[in-house]
Amino acid sequence: xxxxxxxxxxxxxxxxxxxxxxxxxxxxxxxxxxxxxxxxxxxxxxxxxxxxxxxxxxxxxxxxxxxxxxxxxxxxxxxxxxxxxxxxxxxxxxxxxxxxxxxxxxxxxxxxxxxxxxxxxxxxxxxxxxxxxxxxxxxxxxxxxxxxxxxxxxxxxxxxxxxxxxxxxxxxxxxxxxxxx
Numbered sequence: 001x002x003x004x005x006x007x008x009x010x011x012x013x014x015x016x017x018x019x020x021x022x023x024x025x026x027x028x029x030x031x032x033x034x035x036x037x038x039x040x041x042x043x044x045x046x047x048x049x050x051x052x053x054x055x056x057x058x059x060x061x062x063x064x065x066x067x068x069x070x071x072x073x074x075x076x077x078x079x080x081x082x083x084x085x086x087x088x089x090x091x092x093x094x095x096x097x098x099x100x101x102x103x104x105x106x107x108x109x110x111x112x113x114x115x116x117x118x119x120x121x122x123x124x125x126x127x128x129x130x131x132x133x134x135x136x137x138x139x140x141x142x143x144x145x146x147x148x149x150x151x152x153x154x155x156x157x158x159x160x161x162x163x164x165x166x167x168x169x170x171x172x173x174x175x176x177x178x179x180x181x
Contacts, residue, residue: 086107103139123136
């Protein structure tokens with residue numbers, strides 16, 4: 001492969017509101033964590049550049065609001081998506097239970113708007129639960145019926161699993177060689 005190629009990838013990050021989508025992106029792109037929740041309105045955008053084998057990978061993250069108020073914008077949000085991260089919360093409360101249950105509908109939405117893109121699932125907020133007591137059987141049941149590369153236990157606060165999950169997406173996209181310029 002020739003050196004110094006530029007690859008540009010749009011990655012959507014989806015999931016219910018308050019599961020930590022924005023925090024995960026900030027942790028990966030800036031190494032930062034803000035504990036105060038700020039609701040995403042519509043979508044937020046973040047850029048990240050990385051070099052792989054002498055080539056430039058430019059990522060544009062579309063952090064899509066988890067609230068239904070923005071459903072009418074979804075066809076625009078998903079246009080030209082090359083990969084997706086679906087985030088849910090591991091919290092042992094309504095948010096955690098509902099966001100796990102909604103994984104199927106988020107994945108269905110992906111199939112509707114951008115079928116066939118690589119997908120990873122982030123089981124976020126692992127820092128808020130006892131990892132040694134985690135029962136992931138329900139997650140396994142759900143993702144066994146979805147086409148996903150993998151899932152990662154993540155924490156935007158501690159950084160656990162964040163880099164590994166994002167790097168899995170980058171590696172998969174790079175393998176597919178979407179050359180731009």
